Amino acid sequence: MDIEQLKAFLFVANTKSFTRTAELLNVVQSTVTTRIQMLEKQVGKDLFERDKRNIKLTESGKVFLPYAERILELNNEGLKAVQLENSFSDHLIIGTTHALWDYVLFGSIDNFQQTHPEISLSLITEHSDILIRKMIDGLIDIAIVFYPINHANITMELIIEDSFVLVADSNFTVPDHFVLSKDLRNQNYIHLNWGGTFTGWFREVSANQDCYIQIDHVSLLLKFLKTRNGLGFLPNTVAKRLIQQNEVIIVPFHTDIAVPKRSIYLLKRKMSKSIEGSELLTNILKTAFL
Numbered sequence: 001m002d003i004e005q006l007k008a009f010l011f012v013a014n015t016k017s018f019t020r021t022a023e024l025l026n027v028v029q030s031t032v033t034t035r036i037q038m039l040e041k042q043v044g045k046d047l048f049e050r051d052k053r054n055i056k057l058t059e060s061g062k063v064f065l066p067y068a069e070r071i072l073e074l075n076n077e078g079l080k081a082v083q084l085e086n087s088f089s090d091h092l093i094i095g096t097t098h099a100l101w102d103y104v105l106f107g108s109i110d111n112f113q114q115t116h117p118e119i120s121l122s123l124i125t126e127h128s129d130i131l132i133r134k135m136i137d138g139l140i141d142i143a144i145v146f147y148p149i150n151h152a153n154i155t156m157e158l159i160i161e162d163s164f165v166l167v168a169d170s171n172f173t174v175p176d177h178f179v180l181s182k183d184l185r186n187q188n189y190i191h192l193n194w195g196g197t198f199t200g201w202f203r204e205v206s207a208n209q210d211c212y213i214q215i216d217h218v219s220l221l222l223k224f225l226k227t228r229n230g231l232g233f234l235p236n237t238v239a240k241r242l243i244q245q246n247e248v249i250i251v252p253f254h255t256d257i258a259v260p261k262r263s264i265y266l267l268k269r270k271m272s273k274s275i276e277g278s279e280l281l282t283n284i285l286k287t288a289f290l
Helices: 003-015 018-025 031-044 059-086 098-115 127-136 183-186 196-204 218-228 234-243 275-287
Strands: 049-052 055-057 088-095 119-125 141-145 154-169 188-194 213-215 231-237 248-249 261-269
Touching: 003 018, 003 031, 003 059, 055 059, 059 231, 088 098, 088 127, 088 275, 098 119, 098 218, 098 234, 098 275, 119 275, 127 141, 127 261, 141 275, 154 218, 154 234, 188 218, 188 231, 196 261, 213 218, 218 231, 231 234, 234 248, 261 275
Parallel strands: 088 119, 088 141, 188 213
Antiparallel strands: 049 055, 141 261, 154 231, 154 248, 154 261
16 A cells, blocks of 8 residues: 555545645645545545535545554654664653653653663653554554553553542642532632543542533643642642642542542553563653652
8 A cells, every 4th residue: 555645645634625735745736636546446435525615534534544544653663763773772662641751750761761872762642542552553662551451462560550639739728627529619620531430430429510620631730720729630640749849739538439549551562672671661660650
């Protein structure tokens, strides 16, 4: 399957425009049209619905899209590996979530790079389900995720059973009593949905009440905690670092429904290019959770 055809397909899928795709790929529009037609001939299905005003993926196009993305990603990683071959003794690709990179793992990765400059690193930020898919496809060597996996080419190790704590900005005046779930709404509660077991638990303790502010990133949560003098939940592994930096404090919280745990797993590809480099890095990553 031709790489240039796949590129044209992905660009058209994203831009919804043959003209814009031609500009981005620095080719004439007829070239884009030809590449899409040739790809559709190979696939045996129409990938786009076209009329004078709109272009959109067909159902077959939607099915084909993630596979095209993965083929191109594999191609790019292969080229990168060859290009780095003579510059470094090894190249490792590590993936995890924003929160873990920013508030748990950054220091360990930074130290590893400084003490092992002969090993090139690529850091990937994605949700756990996408990282697991990339692990299965062989695009990532090491991942730290929140879901278990059973796969012949991947080893899995439980790093920690994390928990959640209610926090506030370090200038918050902590009450002399436990905060209850019914009090959250009156305490400028800022909601970050951590997914998994947390979603169902919070829905139950809050009796499905809507939250005034809902966000999707820790940095936003911290800003609102400061500006609104509010409360929010953080995983203990993240809160611990922020407490050490005097950015947040723990607020005593009580509920009749136990706060859920969240498992954190380290995944490692068995066919990693360098067993020694992979072992060095995974040992350092695991110590970040201690």
